[in-house]
Amino acid sequence: MRTILITGPGGSGRTTVAAATALAAARAGTRTLLLGADRDDTLGAVLGTATGPAPAPVEPNLTVRRPDAAQGFRDDLAALQDRAASALDLLGAARLDPEELTPLPGAEELALLRALRDAALAEGDGVHELLVVDLPPAPRALALLALPEELRRYLRRLLPPERQAARALRPVLGRLAGVPLPAESLYEAAARWDLELAAAEAVVADPNTVVRLVAEPGPAGADAVRTTALGLALRGLRTDLLVANRVLPEDAPADSWLAGPVAQQRKTLEEWQGTHDVRTVAHLGRDPRGADDLLALDVPGAGPAEPPVQWPVTDRLAEDGVLVWHIPLPGAIRDELDLVRRGDELVVSAGTFRRIVPLPSALRRCTVDGAALRDGELSVRFAPDPRLWPRTR
DSSP states (O other): OEEEEEEOSTTSOHHHHHHHHHHHHHHTTOOEEEEEOOSSOHHHHHHTSOOOSSOEEEETTEEEEOOOHHHHHHHHHHHHHHHTHHHHHHHTOOOOOGGGOOOOTTHHHHHHHHHHHHHHHGGGGTSOSEEEEEOOOHHHHHHHHHHHHHHHHHHHHHSOGGGOOOGGGHHHHHHHHTSOOOOHHHHHHHHHHHHHHHHHHHHHHOTTEEEEEEEOSSHHHHHHHHHHHHHHHHTTOOEEEEEEEEEOOTTOOTTSTTHHHHHHHHHHHHHHHTTSOEEEEEOOSSOOOHHHHHHHTTOOOSOOOOOOOOSSEEEEOTTTOOEEEEEEOTTOOGGGEEEEEETTEEEEEETTEEEEEEOOHHHHTEEEEEEEEETTEEEEEEEEOTTTSOOOO
């Protein structure tokens, strides 16, 4: 199943483009599932029909679902209280009723990740061929896409699976150590969380997953696209298209008030066309509502599949035996880059974004020998450590 993740700066029309993309793919005969993340039913308003937590067919080949973050939060907390019932009773704690629970910040993101996981698990049923996801605005979307990988890393650091003792030996080891070992239920919960996060991460990292950016051409849109593209590149996520939304007509009179905005849009579009695959969507003069308006936008559907891009790529330089890690970072600024080697991980910071990347086994036996940024690509040199690298006779 192919997945198109659609995001952009707030107010850029990303929900409209997501709905139009899914509708165009469905009309072309592709069985499509459209997921929305907005608490308000803006997706339903654009489509002209209400959407809800249960998958609902809108028209042939198009199903829409908007996960209910509030209900998911209540169900999760109720399940947590049930699993911790003995501890809560021991402490004399009063349980919370589902009716008094209000979702905490981040509940919508977690609900969307769960919906992504559910869509991936249902892929084997062959119900859908394309998944279109209306993500939150770009800053929140980037944090959401990073969440599964980061949470799994925290779980592995706090509760390393390889350090779990055999069940029969845990009481004995606890007495020998003089301290109680973590309860088995804690490791079981961590393993369950890891599986759920891994399923969501697999959708994001799948070679058939692409990100489609939506922005209005102009100075603010250009800044947002530059920043978002850098954050996506650091995560190894591939963008297929940049949709320039609400493009004004070029034939506006020179003495009209539209002349200034048209000139700004033209300049931004020329810049984008040098670095992105740009598709323009004309301004309809009104907010699109219903299938007829969405089809009039002429937004591209799924498009042909492209070969995946490996991130990062390691090459061996024969002349000096140095290994080089190539990390594509389009739009990165040299003064805003930072690299830190921490044990078997490499911390890469680019602007306001940071990613902690585990090193392959070969590079763990090397020392960082330098780095350079050229043509939007960061090259990190690793020299074999003679103390760790096998010697040849």
